[in-house]
Amino acid sequence: MIELAVTLPQSLTRFLQATVEGLSLAAIYALLALGFVIIYKSTQVLNFAQPALLIFGAYMASYLSITWGWGFWIGVLVAIALTAGLGAGLERVAMRPMVGKPVFAAAILTLGLDIGIRVFVNDLIGVNVRAIGDPPEGGFGAPGLPWPQLPWNWGGVIIQPRSVVMVITTGVLVMALLYFFRRSRFGLAMRATAIDQEVALAQGINVGGVFSMAWILGGAMAAVAGVFGATAFAGLSASNAIAALKALPAVVVGGLDSINGAVVGALIIGLAEAYTATYQAQYAPWLGSNFSQVVPYVVMLLVLLVRPYGLFGTEEVERV
Amino acid sequence: MLSVTNVEVVYKDVILVLRGVSLEVPDGGIVALLGANGAGKTTLLRAVSGLLDVHDGEITKGEITLDGERIDHLDPSKIVELGVSQVLEGRRILGEMSVEDNLLLGAHTNRKESSQNVDRVYGLFPVLQQRRKATAGYLSGGEQTMLAIGRALMSGPRYLLLDEPSLGLAPMLVQQIRDLIVEINSQGTSVLLVEQNAMMALSIAQHGYIMETGKLVMDKPSSDLLADEDVQEFYLGLGGEGEAKSFREVKHYRRRKRWMS
Numbered sequence: 001m002i003e004l005a006v007t008l009p010q011s012l013t014r015f016l017q018a019t020v021e022g023l024s025l026a027a028i029y030a031l032l033a034l035g036f037v038i039i040y041k042s043t044q045v046l047n048f049a050q051p052a053l054l055i056f057g058a059y060m061a062s063y064l065s066i067t068w069g070w071g072f073w074i075g076v077l078v079a080i081a082l083t084a085g086l087g088a089g090l091e092r093v094a095m096r097p098m099v100g101k102p103v104f105a106a107a108i109l110t111l112g113l114d115i116g117i118r119v120f121v122n123d124l125i126g127v128n129v130r131a132i133g134d135p136p137e138g139g140f141g142a143p144g145l146p147w148p149q150l151p152w153n154w155g156g157v158i159i160q161p162r163s164v165v166m167v168i169t170t171g172v173l174v175m176a177l178l179y180f181f182r183r184s185r186f187g188l189a190m191r192a193t194a195i196d197q198e199v200a201l202a203q204g205i206n207v208g209g210v211f212s213m214a215w216i217l218g219g220a221m222a223a224v225a226g227v228f229g230a231t232a233f234a235g236l237s238a239s240n241a242i243a244a245l246k247a248l249p250a251v252v253v254g255g256l257d258s259i260n261g262a263v264v265g266a267l268i269i270g271l272a273e274a275y276t277a278t279y280q281a282q283y284a285p286w287l288g289s290n291f292s293q294v295v296p297y298v299v300m301l302l303v304l305l306v307r308p309y310g311l312f313g314t315e316e317v318e319r320v
Numbered sequence: 321m322l323s324v325t326n327v328e329v330v331y332k333d334v335i336l337v338l339r340g341v342s343l344e345v346p347d348g349g350i351v352a353l354l355g356a357n358g359a360g361k362t363t364l365l366r367a368v369s370g371l372l373d374v375h376d377g378e379i380t381k382g383e384i385t386l387d388g389e390r391i392d393h394l395d396p397s398k399i400v401e402l403g404v405s406q407v408l409e410g411r412r413i414l415g416e417m418s419v420e421d422n423l424l425l426g427a428h429t430n431r432k433e434s435s436q437n438v439d440r441v442y443g444l445f446p447v448l449q450q451r452r453k454a455t456a457g458y459l460s461g462g463e464q465t466m467l468a469i470g471r472a473l474m475s476g477p478r479y480l481l482l483d484e485p486s487l488g489l490a491p492m493l494v495q496q497i498r499d500l501i502v503e504i505n506s507q508g509t510s511v512l513l514v515e516q517n518a519m520m521a522l523s524i525a526q527h528g529y530i531m532e533t534g535k536l537v538m539d540k541p542s543s544d545l546l547a548d549e550d551v552q553e554f555y556l557g558l559g560g561e562g563e564a565k566s567f568r569e570v571k572h573y574r575r576r577k578r579w580m581s
Contacts, residue, residue, distance in 0.1 A: 199408060203426050203428050203471070204397040204401060
């Protein structure tokens with residue numbers, strides 16, 4: 001343990017501890033929420049198959065790195081690639097024929113895909129919790145880099161290295177995505193497609209390619225979130241997919257079509273959940289145990305009452 | 321040469337909109353396509369640029385060729401790459417993006433010559449260069465039209481399809497846009513100009529086509545069209561003065577009916 005000489009007052013420690021937990025939850029939700037938003041923006045379809053992509057990614061990471069013994073890094077990277085590929089495949093086979101059909105029907109189709117894939121993956125996972133493995137000691141596969149497996153203790157606040165990794169990775173991915181959308185040729189094409197498909201077509205943009213790209217990004221980020229989830233919730237089991245359902249409130253709070261909104265929404269939902277988990281037992285015990293699991297949906301309801309299109313969303317966003 | 325031969329277009333499997341239309345845009349020329357609302361002018365442009373699919377339309381007969389090669393049933397991106405670029409009706413600039421991003425979008429298929437084409441567009445429309453960082457939605461109507469045309473030019477097209485560039489512009493601006501079209505044409509881009517403003521279109525085109533309910537009813541050099549009595553009355557708002565009103569209306573109706581059938 002790395003000790004910090006300062007001792008903080010206990011109430012502050014508790015608050016900071018909850019904040020740390022909240023931020024690492026938010027990192028997971030943010031990745032999933034971004035997947036929702038990117039796919040929604042470019043195809044107008046709310047992708048309910050996100051939980052399936054998450055659990056598939058996490059399972060592949062666990063299977064490749066532990067069962068096949070490929071090691072953590074290769075296992076995770078291949079799992080991300082496979083999940084991105086699955087996303088692209090689903091889009092091409094199932095979603096592309098739905099272009100031009102009512103988006104409601106397409107959204108229901110994603111629900112079907114979700115159930116199908118999850119049944120399949122849950123069967124593969126089996127009844128026991130699977131481990132996902134740790135990065136090798138020494139950190140990031142680079143020997144000599146001081147990366148402790150043990151938590152830091154900063155004046156009573158316990159910080160898991162994985163929380164730091166999660167927050168930093170998510171931060172980097174969000175930055176990379178924003179850069180991709182603002183600066184790159186294909187990002188510009190994706191933004192244009194989101195605003196006006198016919199105009200995009202008239203400029204010679206391959207709109208089908210944009211749809212594929214959206215699902216590839218959504219799948220890849222769901223896989224990263226799945227790996228994070230399996231470390232944060234101590235192992236991989238079928239119930240990990242619930243995290244993806246909690247990303248939905250994050251998306252709705254932030255606004256369905258806003259990338260910044262997805263990140264802010266994830267922060268709000270993650271922190272609200274962590275604070276509730278910490279304080280609710282003490283201040284509102286009558287709400288019962290595990291009320292923190294419900295909080296994301298409560299927050300979503302409140303936001304929907306005040307701003308039905310979310311905090312950052314475009315007004316009159318079509319509802320599914 | 322861009323040529324359309326006997327094209328028939330059906331929307332939603334039942335609505336026959338183009339009933340065998342043939343038209344030619346020669347290399348380096350300006351061709352005007354005139355007609356009332358709903359005649360099928362925009363549909364014809366969509367058929368050429370491959371955008372029918374978005375509107376659930378389909379070419380059921382005929383062919384469209386570019387220098388002898390068939391381009392109907394190609395993807396729109398392929399058609400843009402081959403050098404046919406369309407300016408959609410109503411400008412359709414992306415208002416949330418900057419002027420520069422709108423132009424870069426037009427260069428999607430042609431990244432290599434992008435900086436060269438930007439210079440060309442800024443040369444044609446200096447006002448766009450001044451406002452290149454501005455949000456496109458805040459440009460004036462005339463500037464937005466220029467941006468829409470500039471965006472289409474970014475792919476370096478050989479054929480430019482313009483769908484009502486004069487829409488919603490003040491007469492002075494229409495003059496300016498007209499001169500710019502001539503300028504673009506003189507730089508080597510052939511233009512197919514769809515217009516409601518017949519006077520403007522015929523004043524710069526070498527050849528004109530007139531469309532009524534899905535058919536071409538006239539196909540003549542512009543000067544002949546300008547001199548044609550029917551065209552003067554129906555499209556240029558001239559002629560027919562001094563005649564007895566009721567008689568004229570009967571005559572008008574009959575002549576119009578002959579056109580529509």
